[in-house]
Amino acid sequence: MWRYLKRLLIGKPLKTTDEGGQQLTKFKALALLSSDALSSVAYGTEQITAVLVVLSAAATWYALPAAGIVLILLFAITMSYRQIIHAYPSGGGAYVVATKNWGTGTGLVAGGSLLVDYMLTVAVSVTSGTEAITSAVPFLREYSVAISIVIVLFIMTLNLRGMRESASFLTVPVYLFIVMLVMMISWGLFNIATGRVQYNAAAPVGSFVPGMSLLLFLKAFSAGSSSLTGVEAISNAVPNFKKPKRKNAANTLALMAVLLGLFFASVTFLSYYLGVMPNNDETVLSQIGMAVFGHGILYYLLQLATAMILAVAANTGFSAFPILAYNLAKDKFMPHMFMDRGDRLAYSNGIISLAVGAIVLISIFHGQTSRLIPLYAVGVFVPFTLSQSGMIIHWFRTRDRNWILNSLVNLLGTVISFLLVVFLFLLHFDTVWPYLLIMPVLLYAFYKIHEHYGIVAAQLRLSEEAELHDYAGSTVIVLVSSVTHVTTGAINYARSIGDYVIAMHVSFDENPKKEHETAKEFKESFPDVRFVDLHSSYRSVPAPVLRFCDVMAKNSAQKNFTTTVLVPQFVPRKPWQNILHNQTSLRLRAALNSRENIIVATYSYHLKK
C-alpha cells in the first residue's frame, strides 16, 4: 500500500544516467528561478509602509524615495550577479564563491546563512501566499496555518518527483502573475491618467511630516530591501540551463531584474496614490487590486496568481536547499545522508528536512511570519556580501580582461550588501537577533561533523593486507520469552551456526507461579538444549541479559569462540501491528550493540495471519 502510494505520488524511479535530460530553457528558468524575487512584490512595499505608518499616515509618502533606493540597489546587485554567472558557470552559489575565494570558514558562514534562509524563504512565501488567499476569502482566515502546511507538503511532493516536472508545472502561475500585474498596473495607471481613480494619498510628496527622522527612513528602506531577496537564485543554477548556459542565465537574470523593478516601483506608486494602509486582515497588494479591478473576477485572479507565485517562490527554496546541503555534505560538513538521491534523482533528505523546518517555523509563528522578513533579509545579505567580496578577490587573482572594472562592480555590490546588513542589525535588532544565536551553533555543528568524519576515516583505513584470524568455533545464545514455534525456528538456526547453543529466559517476581513455567515448558519441548533462567528483581530485561552475555562472551573468547546473541522478533503482516510487538527485542538489540565482542542476530518470525 505504502509502496503503491509512493509510486503514485513520487513517480517511477529514474536511472542515474537519466539525469542529462533535466535541463531548463530560458522560459522555464524564468518561472522556476525568478519566482522568489518577483513574488517579493507581494510583501516588499508592505514592509516599507508598515514601518512608516507607525509614525503617521502622512509619513507613508516616504515609501516612494525608499523604493527608489531599493531600485538602485536592485540594478547594482543584478550587475554583480551577472559577473558571478560568467565567472562560475558550474553554479556559483555563495557557498562555493566564498569558499573558493575567502576560504572554508567564510564559505561556511555563507552556506549556513543560506540553509537557514531557504527555510525562511519557504515559510515566508507560503504564509504570504496564504495571506493572499485569506485576503480574498476572509472566512478561511482561521485555517491559515493548516492551509500553509498543506501547501508546503504539496510543494515537497512535487520536488520529490524531480525537478523538471516541477518546472513545466510551475511556469503557469509565474506567467499568470506577470500577466495579472501588468494588467493591474496598466489599468491602474490608465485610470489615474484619465482621472477615473481618485487621488487619495495620505499626504503629497515632499510634505513635512512631524517626527520623521533619517533613522526611520533607513529603517523603512532596509525593511523594503527584502524585495531584493531571491536575485541570487539564477546565478546558483547556471548548470541547469540549456546551452549556452552562461548567456541564457545572464539574460534571464536581466529580464527578471527589469520585471521586478517595474513591478516594485508601480506597486509602491499605486499604494501611495490610492492611500493604501497596511493592516492585519488584508494585504496591500489585495487592497490595490480591489481598488483597481473592483470586486470582480480579475481581482480574484490577481489574488490566485499571487498565492500561486508565492508557492512557486517557496519552491525556489526546495530547488536550492538540497543542492547546498549536498555540497556541504560532500565537503563533510553535513551528514552523508544529504548526498543520497531518491528514486527520482532528487535529494530526498534535503527536501524533507526543508519541509519539516518550514512547517515548524509556520507552526511556531502561527502563520504570521512577516516578523521573520528582516531576519530573512539578513540571511540573504550576509552571503551576498561574502560572495560579492569573494568576487573581488577572484578578479584580483585571475586578472582577466576588464578585471578592474569587474572588481569595481562587485565592490559596489559588496558595499551595498554590507550596508544593508549593518542597517538591518542596527534598526531591526528586535527581529534579527536570532541570527547571532543560530550561526555560531551551525558553524560549531559543521566543524564537529567535519572533524568526526575525519577521525573515523583515519581509524578505519586499512594499511596493508588484512590479517585474518581463525576462530575455533562459535557460541550462540538464543533469547526465549515464551516457548512457541518461534523458539523452534530460532533453535534450529542457532544449531546451524553455533558449536555451543544455549537458550536464555528472564523471569520476574510479579507472577511467582508463572516463573518456572517457561523453564518447564522449554525442557519438555527441547530436552537436548541447555537452558538458563535469569531472574530480574527490577522488571528490566536488558540489564540481566547483558550481564549474562558478557560472562558468556568472556568464556567464549577464552576458548577462541565468537559470541552471537539471537533475538527473535515478529514481522507482522501489517505495519501498524508493529506497535503491538517487539518493544523488548528492540531495547535488547540496542543494549547488546554496545558490546563489540557480541554479534546480534535477528530471527524474524513472519506472522502468517
Add this chain to the structure above:
Amino acid sequence: MWRYLKRLLIGKPLKTTDEGGQQLTKFKALALLSSDALSSVAYGTEQITAVLVVLSAAATWYALPAAGIVLILLFAITMSYRQIIHAYPSGGGAYVVATKNWGTGTGLVAGGSLLVDYMLTVAVSVTSGTEAITSAVPFLREYSVAISIVIVLFIMTLNLRGMRESASFLTVPVYLFIVMLVMMISWGLFNIATGRVQYNAAAPVGSFVPGMSLLLFLKAFSAGSSSLTGVEAISNAVPNFKKPKRKNAANTLALMAVLLGLFFASVTFLSYYLGVMPNNDETVLSQIGMAVFGHGILYYLLQLATAMILAVAANTGFSAFPILAYNLAKDKFMPHMFMDRGDRLAYSNGIISLAVGAIVLISIFHGQTSRLIPLYAVGVFVPFTLSQSGMIIHWFRTRDRNWILNSLVNLLGTVISFLLVVFLFLLHFDTVWPYLLIMPVLLYAFYKIHEHYGIVAAQLRLSEEAELHDYAGSTVIVLVSSVTHVTTGAINYARSIGDYVIAMHVSFDENPKKEHETAKEFKESFPDVRFVDLHSSYRSVPAPVLRFCDVMAKNSAQKNFTTTVLVPQFVPRKPWQNILHNQTSLRLRAALNSRENIIVATYSYHLKK
C-alpha cells in the same frame, strides 16, 4: 550522561517487591485524589456565567439556581459512588464496573471515554492553572502555552518517579488551596455581613430578564456540571488506601463532596454578589479574590494555590490513565507495552503517552482549552452513566441486604448522568461533536488489537514436543561498503559461523572510475574470500542486495544450509554521531527482515575516537 540524567530525574530503580509500601493515608488520599474535583471550583462557576452573560449581565443571577441544581447532583452522585466503593473494593473504575455488569462492549465505551477524558483533564487543568498565573501576572500571558507545557513535563517527571513520593509532595498545594478558599469565603461573607463589601450584583435574584429561556438555563447548568468531574477518582483508587480500605475511601469521598459543595456554592454566591463578569484576561476566581483580599499578598497566595491545585488535578489524570491503560492492555485491547513498568514501578509508557497527548491538545488550542470543557464533561458522564447503571445490574444479581434501596440510589445517579449527557449533546453540540468521531475510532482500534493478539497466540502455540531440524551448514553473506578494519572484523566473524562465506558490494553509475576500486582493494586485502560486485542503476542499495540474497538463500536451502546476512554498522562514541552513520545499514536491515529464510546479523564496529 543520559543515564545519569535519568537517575537524577526519575530516581533509583525500585524492586518489584517494594510495591507493598505505596499505600495512601486518608490525609494524603484527599490531596492526591480529590484535587480534580476541588479544583473545578476554579472554572465551574465561570462556565455557568459565561453562558448566561452572552444574553445579558442581568441574566447572571440565574447562576445561583443553576449552581443549586449542580449541588443536588453532586449529593446524588456522591451517594452512588460510595456504593461502588463498597461493592468493588479492588478498584471499581467505570471500565471494570461496566465490563463486569454490562459486558465487554459497554466496558470499552466507558474505558475509551475515560482514556480521552484523562488527556482532557490534564489539558484543561494545566491551562486553567496557567490562567490563574497569568491573571495575577499579566505580562506572562504571551508565554502561556510554554508555561502549560513546562507544567505538564514537570508533572510527568514526578509521576515517572513513582506515586507515593508524588503524594507526599502534593498534599501541600491541595491543603493550601483549601485554606485559601476557606479564608476567602469567610472573609468575603464576613465583609458582606458587616457591609464592608458593596452589593454590586447586576440584577436582583428573581428579576425578570428579557430573552431568558429554559433552554439557556439548561445550557448554563449543563456547562456548570463540569464541576462534578473528578468525583469518580476516589472510587477507582480504593486498593491504594490504607486498611480499612473501603471505609477510608468512603469517608474521604464524603469529605471531598462536602468541601466541593461548600466551595462551589460560596464562589457562585460571591461572584453574583460582587457582580463579577467572565472575561478573557482574568478568571472569575481571580476577580473575586481581588475584590475580597485587595491587591495584596493574600490575593497572590490564592492565585498560587489555584494554579498549584490545578497542577495536582492534572496529576489525577497521571495516576488514573496508566492504570486504565494497564487494565486495557492486560485484557489485550491495548498494546502490551502499556503493561511495562519502569524503574520506579510506574507504568512509564502510559505516563508518557498521556503527557504527549495533553501537550498536543494544549498546542492545538493554543492554551485556550476552556472550549474543551463540555467535551470533557461528556467524556466523564458517559462512563458515569454506564458504571452507575452497571451497579443496578450488580445489585439485582447479588441481592445483598438493602439491594432495593441501593439500586434506587444508583438509579438516581444513572438518570442524572444520562440526562447530563443528553443536555450536553443537545445544547453544546458545537463543542461536543468530536466525541462522536473519537469513540468509534477508539472502539475499532480496541477490537482490532484484541483480534490481532488472539490470532498471534493461536499461530504460535506449540502443541507437542518440538521437532528439531538438522541443517547441513550455513552460508554467510558479508556486506561491504568500503574496505576497512570493519571489513576485516566482519569477515573473521563470518568465517567462525559460516561454512560458505561470500562478500558483497553494491556499486553505482555515478562515479565510473571508482566503481571497480572497491573490488580491487578487496581482492588485494582478502585474496581468499569470494567477492561479488552488484551494480545498481537506481542508486538504491536495498533492492539489488535483496535480489541477490534471495538467490543465495534459495541455493542454500537446496544444500540444507541456513542463510545469514551480516550487516556491519558503526557504534559511534557519542549518540548524536549516529545521525552521521548507518543510514544505509538501517534500511538494509529493514528490507532483509522481510525475508523469513534470511537471518540478519549486525556486526557492530565501535569507533574508538
